[in-house]
Amino acid sequence: MAQQIKIDPVTRIEGHAKITIQLDEGGNVANARFHVTEFRGFERFCEGRPFSEMPGITPRICGICPVSHLLASAKACDQILAVDIPPAAENLRRMMNLGQIVQSHALSFFHLSAPDFLIGWETPPERRNVFGLIAAHPELARGGIRLRQFGQEVIEHLGGRKIHPAWAVPGGVRHGLSEAGREAIRAKIPEAKAVALKGIECFKEVLKTHERELQVFGNFPSLFMGLIAPDGTWEHYDGRLRFMDGGGNTIADHVDPQRYDQFIGEAVEETSYLKSPYYRPLGYPGGIYRVGPLARLNICRQMGTPLADVELTNFKSMGWGAVTSSFLYHYARLIEILASIERIERMIDSPELASKQLRADAGINRREAVGASEAPRGTLFHHYQVDANGLIQRVNLIIATGQNNLAMNRTVTQIARHFIQGPEIPEAMLNRVEAGIRAFDPCLSCSTHAAGQMALDVTLIDAEGRVLDRVAR
Amino acid sequence: MPVKTLTIDGKPVSAVEGQTVLEAAQDAGISIPTLCHLDGVSDVGACRLCLVEVAGVSRLLPACVTKVTEEMEVRTESERLKRYRRMILELLFAERNHVCAVCVSNGRCELQNLAVAQGMDHVRFAYRFPPYEVDITHRMFGMDHNRCVLCSRCVRVCWFIEGAATKNVAGRGADARIITDLSQPWGESETCTSCGKCVQACPTGAKFHKGSTVAEMERDRSRLEYIVTAREKKQWIV
Numbered sequence: 001m002a003q004q005i006k007i008d009p010v011t012r013i014e015g016h017a018k019i020t021i022q023l024d025e026g027g028n029v030a031n032a033r034f035h036v037t038e039f040r041g042f043e044r045f046c047e048g049r050p051f052s053e054m055p056g057i058t059p060r061i062c063g064i065c066p067v068s069h070l071l072a073s074a075k076a077c078d079q080i081l082a083v084d085i086p087p088a089a090e091n092l093r094r095m096m097n098l099g100q101i102v103q104s105h106a107l108s109f110f111h112l113s114a115p116d117f118l119i120g121w122e123t124p125p126e127r128r129n130v131f132g133l134i135a136a137h138p139e140l141a142r143g144g145i146r147l148r149q150f151g152q153e154v155i156e157h158l159g160g161r162k163i164h165p166a167w168a169v170p171g172g173v174r175h176g177l178s179e180a181g182r183e184a185i186r187a188k189i190p191e192a193k194a195v196a197l198k199g200i201e202c203f204k205e206v207l208k209t210h211e212r213e214l215q216v217f218g219n220f221p222s223l224f225m226g227l228i229a230p231d232g233t234w235e236h237y238d239g240r241l242r243f244m245d246g247g248g249n250t251i252a253d254h255v256d257p258q259r260y261d262q263f264i265g266e267a268v269e270e271t272s273y274l275k276s277p278y279y280r281p282l283g284y285p286g287g288i289y290r291v292g293p294l295a296r297l298n299i300c301r302q303m304g305t306p307l308a309d310v311e312l313t314n315f316k317s318m319g320w321g322a323v324t325s326s327f328l329y330h331y332a333r334l335i336e337i338l339a340s341i342e343r344i345e346r347m348i349d350s351p352e353l354a355s356k357q358l359r360a361d362a363g364i365n366r367r368e369a370v371g372a373s374e375a376p377r378g379t380l381f382h383h384y385q386v387d388a389n390g391l392i393q394r395v396n397l398i399i400a401t402g403q404n405n406l407a408m409n410r411t412v413t414q415i416a417r418h419f420i421q422g423p424e425i426p427e428a429m430l431n432r433v434e435a436g437i438r439a440f441d442p443c444l445s446c447s448t449h450a451a452g453q454m455a456l457d458v459t460l461i462d463a464e465g466r467v468l469d470r471v472a473r
Numbered sequence: 474m475p476v477k478t479l480t481i482d483g484k485p486v487s488a489v490e491g492q493t494v495l496e497a498a499q500d501a502g503i504s505i506p507t508l509c510h511l512d513g514v515s516d517v518g519a520c521r522l523c524l525v526e527v528a529g530v531s532r533l534l535p536a537c538v539t540k541v542t543e544e545m546e547v548r549t550e551s552e553r554l555k556r557y558r559r560m561i562l563e564l565l566f567a568e569r570n571h572v573c574a575v576c577v578s579n580g581r582c583e584l585q586n587l588a589v590a591q592g593m594d595h596v597r598f599a600y601r602f603p604p605y606e607v608d609i610t611h612r613m614f615g616m617d618h619n620r621c622v623l624c625s626r627c628v629r630v631c632w633f634i635e636g637a638a639t640k641n642v643a644g645r646g647a648d649a650r651i652i653t654d655l656s657q658p659w660g661e662s663e664t665c666t667s668c669g670k671c672v673q674a675c676p677t678g679a680k681f682h683k684g685s686t687v688a689e690m691e692r693d694r695s696r697l698e699y700i701v702t703a704r705e706k707k708q709w710i711v
Contacts, residue, residue: 048606048607049607050607050609050615050683050684052683052684052685052686053575053577053686053687055686055687056575056686056687057575060574060575164574166686166687166688166689169686169689170684170686174689361684389609389610389660390609391607391609
């Protein structure tokens with residue numbers, strides 16, 4: 001008899017979701033789906049607000065990566081004003097985004113995912129969490145927590161608060177970095193760098209014993225997308241879009257993010273509040289692509305900082321053309337932490353950061369604009385249309401996690417097929433399915449921001465698997 | 474000038490005939506919460522936050538429009554007053570769409586400060602979520618009806634200090650709203666002098682400088698006081 005297994009809720013991720021696994025008559029996995037069960041509605045209720053409020057409203061989508069929304073929104077508003085922001089303001093925004101990448105990635109790796117492979121898949125769930133990590137590897141756990149703190153403090157010293165700083169504004173930022181803030185950040189860089197290197201070393205050890213995970217945790221060819229600097233260097237704040245295929249071939253390059261909708265389509269599935277973006281030229285669902293650390297490292301030629309570039313070379317040796325195993329999201333994340341710290345170190349002594357010229361002023365000069373930046377989880381787009389006075393008419397947000405939706409579904413199916421056979425399913429196996437999702441570090445509060453017709457599909461099935469009733473709208 | 478003697482919270486107070494209970498209390502250093510009251514313009518008793526108990530009167534009286542009388546016994550603090558003030562604030566919050574976290578006046582809002590001072594930690598009434606619009610047609614200022622508490626301060630400064638009579642109140646009850654001229658977009662007003670007094674007078678984030686972002690709306694009430702002092706006392710002092 002066909003059987004359905006539910007993992008509800010999926011734990012150690014940001015947001016609310018469940019996974020359903022469909023078994024066939026023989027007890028083998030027929031299909032697995034990742035359903036996002038929370039609903040937000042930001043695109044709708046931002047309509048009618050003055051555009052200048054958007055960098056204040058949209059970061060409230062998320063408490064983990066509010067800076068990403070702050071920056072993408074401020075960038076869209078810069079476009080509406082049609083101004084080039086003062087160079088110091090851009091550098092300050094960049095620094096905040098680097099702080100954000102450090103803190104968010106540290107949370108994902110040390111707090112949420114490391115318990116799986118450092119404490120062990122078979123460990124009882126009560127101990128397989130960050131507290132278990134503190135007990136088993138106190139040094140590493142402390143380092144991870146301190147690393148996250150470092151990133152959060154970079155944000156705080158710049159924006160005045162760790163979470164939801166209303167600091168980036170249309171045309172620039174509100175204030176520069178104080179001398180005290182600069183000192184405080186500089187003092188913590190050596191420790192942060194040491195922890196990042198230790199994390200990398202530790203994950204390389206993990207890889208030695210996780211050959212199987214490397215093979216089945218979402219290891220498939222797909223497209224990769226991200227922002228990239230003009231010379232092919234890793235980028236996190238500005239730049240153009242590059243699409244690369246699973247063989248490492250660039251298939252679209254130097255795409256202006258303003259034209260994102262010519263390349264990205266959005267499909268809606270009935271079983272999830274999460275939209276499924278796809279690469280338009282290949283259609284749905286063939287245009288499956290991945291974003292985030294794995295994609296950014298795949299598409300770039302160099303990180304642009306010495307220590308991170310050494311790791312990038314090692315990372316790239318793990319694939320032919322492109323690195324395709326989603327298990328290596330973790331490694332890519334750690335390399336990005338290192339690169340971010342190195343970049344903060346490089347910027348920290350610049351006298352420009354204390355500049356007073358930080359905000360450009362203008363009226364409404366464009367009625368439509370797209371702001372794009374790299375959030376920790378991947379490329380984030382804020383697309384606004386305003387009326388002649390600057391009231392928001394339409395909002396479209398394309399969130400990193402949504403862009404990974406197709407890949408996440410494929411990943412859970414791949415893992416479930418490998419680890420689950422027959423009706424008896426140990427918890428440790430189900431945890432591996434969840435861990436496949438964790439590798440993507442999804443943020444569901446961010447990605448379910450849209451509003452409109454609720455997808456609803458209720459199917460009533462009897463013991464023999466016959467469909468008795470179905471209601472759909 | 475005849476003087477009246479009264480007690481406020483048991484404290485003997487003397488006031489000039491014609492003064493309000495609120496003025497007498499303020500002169501005596503006793504604070505009474507207010508929202509629609511603004512020094513320098515006439516009071517209308519709209520918000521009811523300054524309600525006080527007066528011995529011998531069963532109903533509560535608004536201190537801003539109640540004149541002092543001889544041997545009046547006023548109480549500004551009691552369980553009953555606390556209960557009513559809290560309820561009034563909750564009703565104000567439930568009436569329109571007040572979202573402090575993303576408001577231009579966050580941290581500098583009189584409504585927010587009152588809620589904190591009165592210990593309003595939640596709202597017991599169902600929010601109405603009315604679909605109000607934002608008017609940012611004016612070159613310099615914006616009006617967000619979602620955050621308006623209908624205190625009518627802007628109307629009074631516009632009429633009685635600036636003398637432009639641009640702002641007005643239209644409609645009744647919960648449907649009342651602040652309008653510009655004959656209910657037209659602010660940017661199309663023929664009478665508005667763009668003096669900004671209404672923006673300085675607003676207690677919430679309803680009126681703001683265009684382009685303001687979260688918690689960025691700073692008001693300088695001293696500008697209004699300067700004009701009022703100059704007019705009433707013929708003294709040009711800051």
